Ligand code: KMH
């Protein structure tokens with residue numbers, strides 16, 4: 001089996017210091033959390049950024065400041081900015097980090113309910129536009145799929161030439177409005193992507209580690225981090241993203257799966273640095 005790529009989603013847009021005081025907001029806090037995750041074994045940093053007061057932003061300048069600070073501490077880490085941002089942001093707002101030509105970025109492949117009255121909007125034309133901007137700037141998309149229909153959307157747009165291969169999917173499981181974080185639904189997703197595509201599992205809340213184990217034993221890759229889960233175990237808040245990454249490394253080691261370095265991850269994902 002290929003080595004295991006661990007992505008750390010260190011910050012997200014929805015969780016706050018009220019959920020866990022270690023959620024990073026400032027440039028320094030974000031760089032430190034990225035470093036803790038990287039040191040523990042993460043090769044990809046999925047990045048959202050915040051204002052100093054915690055408000056989510058997609059500002060190009062703020063992304064540049066955070067990416068520069070992360071690169072100082074983690075010189076070879078793959079930085080993957082979010083183009084999802086936060087619910088309610090405009091397309092132009094969300095697209096800003098793509099213009100910094102990062103190696104990767106998230107590409108959300110469909111609209112879904114996002115809990116309460118929230119709707120995370122990603123129309124077909126938006127996906128085409130975001131993907132085209134990524135192609136123009138040499139950015140590999142991580143196709144974020146919250147439900148099976150989003151895989152079909154990504155495959156259809158790939159066939160039409162709007163999304164470039166090789167495809168890499170992130171199965172985001174357990175969003176309040178998306179597919180559940182269960183082995184059955186994961187296998188349905190896994191069996192719906194082409195054999196030569198790679199995939200990562202991001203499962204929300206208490207399902208993060210059980211589903212990480214599913215990814216480890218089925219040849220997938222794993223995303224952990226505060227964006228998806230703030231607990232190390234039931235009732236115990238994680239002190240850092242590094243603790244969450246270390247737990248995945250322990251699981252992978254038990255199952256005999258080696259951890260990918262950033263260089264390994266670039267090879268596995270077909271990234272050209
Ligand atoms: N914050 C969510 C609304 C992504 O990073 O591309 C969207 C999200 C997905 O987190």
Ligand code: ZN
Nearest residue numbers: 012082084227
């Ligand atoms: Zn995200």
